[in-house]
Amino acid sequence: MDLTPTELERLTVFTAAEFARRNLRAGIPLSHPEAVAYLTDEVMLAARRGEDHAAVRDLAGQLLRADQVEPGVAELCQVVMVDAPFAEGTKLVALFDPVPATEGAVVPGEVVVGSGPVLLPGREDRVAVRVENTGDRDVQVxxxxxxxxxxxxxxxxxxxxxxxxxxxxxxxxxxxxxxMPVEVHLVPLAGDRVAHGFAGLVDGPVDAPGAYEAAARRAAELGFRGVVAP
Structure with missing residues (x-):
């Protein structure tokens, strides 16, 4: 049996939709791909069954509830576009908010701002340094x-x-x-103030006794610009 790319895609959607239906029967909330596959398959089936455009769109809005999908999925499904096979030909069905969101639901990417001012740590101890790249290629920090x-x-x-x-x-x-000289501002490292990795000059607490002196000597030996060995 030879299948066209469209037919193969339709089978993929159907398989994913069946997976979603299995999860629904088991009471497992759907992920975003599962929800989209389920909506798409039901819309295409209704169109193939002979329903008109308006009826298909109305049906799609009744298929899923917010408690049947994982947190954030309803917000990710704000617009679902389906090329549906109506009797008169293929038509685009645009589903807007097909999964009603619950009040207070998690919105992916949403920034929730507190009532008070946000204080950034370390800015009261900010210093400016002038940096010049003496190499032959860009450096990003x-x-x-x-x-x-x-x-x-x-x-x-x-x-x-x-x-x-x-x-x-x-x-x-x-x-x-x-x-190209660039002036940048620096703030203190926060938390435990431990530096691991990077150039391997510290690999420990930056406030430990003798840490700067040891790192500066090593950096001077390796030819780091702007450092003077103690």
């Missing part, structure tokens, strides 16, 4: 990096950067282009 240990080609006051990181949002960073 991420937010969590112990700045003392960044690329050896970056020339700046490494003593001022000891125990500090970039004052930028978590997950972001700063790019340093060759020969």
């Amino acid at each position: 991420r937010s969590a990096t112990h700045f003392f240990e960044v690329n050896p080609a970056l020339d700046f006051d490494r003593r001022a950067a000891w125990g500090r990181r970039l004052d930028v949002p978590a997950g972001s960073g700063v790019r340093f282009e060759p020969g």
Whole structure:
């Protein structure tokens, strides 16, 4: 039996929908792919059965409840588009909010802001350093990096950067282009103030006695710019 790509896709949707129906019978909340497959299969079946466009769309809104899907799935299913096989030809059925969300439900990506001001730690002890990339290629430094240990080609006051990181949002960073001086702000590392990895110059508490002196000597031996051995 030879099947067209459309027929193979239809079988895939049906298989996923059957998996979703099995979960529904067992009382297992559906994931996002399962919910979409179930809605899609039921819409295509209703269209094939001879229901008109409006009836199919109305049916889709009655198929799932918020308690039948995992948290956040209803919000992810805000718009589901289905090419349905009506008697007069294929038509697009747009399902808007087919799974009614419950009040107070988790919204993926939502930012919940508290009533009071948000204080960022360490900003009261912020220092500025001028950094120049003496290398021949761009260097990017991420937010969590112990700045003392960044690329050896970056020339700046490494003593001022000891125990500090970039004052930028978590997950972001700063790019340093060759020969282009950049002023950045640094804030103290928080928490236990332990630096592991990076350039391997510390691998322990930055506040331990003699930690800076040992790291500075090692950095000077390795040719790090901006560091003077004690």
